[in-house]
Amino acid sequence: MDRLARRRSKALIALGAVAALLVGCAGQPEPAPVLTSAAPQPTPEPAFTSAYVAPEDFDLAPLTGERTAVGGLASPSLAAKIDNHPRARPQIGIDRADIVFEELVEGGLTRYVAVWHSDVPAEIGPIRSIRPMDPDIVSPLRGIIAYSGGQSRFIDMMRATEVYNAIHGQPDTSAVILRGGRAPAPHNVIVRAPQLISQHAQLAAPQQHFAFAADLASASASRDGAPAASASLVFGSLATPSWAWDAGSSTWLRSMTGGAPDLAADGARLSAVNLVIMRVPVTVIQDIPTTQMIGSGEAWVMTGGKALAATWSKPERNAPVRLVAADGLVVRLAPGNTWVELVPNAGSVTIR
Incomplete structure (x- = not known):
């Protein structure tokens, strides 16, 4: 059973007939590039609004935004x-x-x-x-x-x-x-x-890490983004992964450097409902590349076969990453799993 089927099965058991949340958009043939990134310009920290709040009859899984039984995810991450x-x-x-x-x-x-x-x-x-x-x-x-x-x-x-x-x-x-x-x-x-x-069951459950939409159609990228079929990333000389939209599963499918499908040990293709691409400064500290996470910069959020330009910001260590669109509104992800690609400014991002 793949990841998406497992999650849907768990949600049905916990909630009965509660509807699943997010993502679905037909794939597109290979168009010309619509977004190609060079080194981004510094951007100010944007305003951040509150995330979607679940009604009282169910909880939101704090890291995926999926509906779950009240009190069902009290364990630590x-x-x-x-x-x-x-x-x-x-x-x-x-x-x-x-x-x-x-x-x-x-x-x-x-x-x-x-x-x-x-x-x-x-x-x-x-x-x-x-x-x-x-x-x-x-x-x-x-x-x-x-x-x-x-x-x-x-x-x-x-x-x-x-x-x-x-x-x-x-x-x-x-x-x-x-x-x-x-x-x-x-x-x-x-x-x-x-x-x-x-x-370590006494430890607290995680706080909500991203803002989530209430359903598939209202995710920010699905609603307001430009059609996109793929994303190619360059981290370094030996790390050039890519992602391709798969309309059948409503997910982005990952390929390794060289283009081979990226698989888990159980044979499942690595996939993401949400793909968050952040351009980040990387400094070398005593031969160790060090991503600078405190600050802000350029980002894209890819959901439902579309890509939305955004700004990321993180004001201090204990704060989650904030994603804000060009209109100043918080970016809401689709319920489901998320991959966050911390691409160095010296690397590149090409979205087609």
């Missing part, structure tokens, strides 16, 4: 630093993450910060070491962050947040984070996700 080295693929459980952030690391490669809350698989991984931008990414989520270690200065930064640090090799994680993947070390550290979450 689990974020993890997921390896994206060729030897680490296919990753375990990443197709079931609520949000995935992709960021540049050393050697022209990328890694992920994936976040699970509404749909937690038995295992996730492989996990790798922390990086200096990760505290800014995960702090708004609270909950748990799992990783394999890292330089002491970066671990200290992560431990200084309110997020619980679950680190491979520590006594408190020996039963839930262990080597066991099919890849060779160091690409084989796996997390037993439900057990790790249950050990």
Whole structure:
């Protein structure tokens, strides 16, 4: 059962006949490029309005905007630093993450910060070491962050947040984070996700991370965006992923560098209901590419076969990313999973 079917099945069980929310637009033949990005100009922080509020008879899943039973998602979220080295693929459980952030690391490669809350698989991984931008990414989520270690200065930064640090090799994680993947070390550290979450059930559930539309048709990009069939991204020399709109599943389908379909370990194609592309400054700190998350810049939100130009802003570490359209209104995503592509200003974004 694919990700979208699992989520619809869970919603029907929890809510009976409550309607599913979002995305559906016919694909388009290959047109000329409509959006091509060079280095963006700095933009001021825009105003931010409140997100959609669910009626009292159901809750909104805070990371996907999907309707769920009242009180059904009280557990903390689990974020993890997921390896994206060729030897680490296919990753375990990443197709079931609520949000995935992709960021540049050393050697022209990328890694992920994936976040699970509404749909937690038995295992996730492989996990790798922390990086200096990760505290800014995960702090708004609270909950748990799992990783394999890292330089002491970066671990200290992560431990200084309110997020619980679950680190491979520590006594408190020996039963839930262990080597066991099919890849060779160091690409084989796996997390037993439900057990790790249950050990920290007292932690708070995440706050709502994005603004969401109430239904498919009213998502900002679906309603106001320009038709788009694909997005091609350049992070670095070895990281040039792409996305293509699939009308049949109403999702964006991911391809790896080179164009091969990007698959999870269970064979599922990696896909996203919402694709958020942010142009970000990246500085090199002692040979470590470091995405600057505090600030603002150019963005696109892609939903329902359309792309909407926007501005992103994040005023401080504990604040979630804010997305605002050119008309000054907050961008509302479709209910469903989201991939956030943190593309360096030195890279490129081409949307066709």
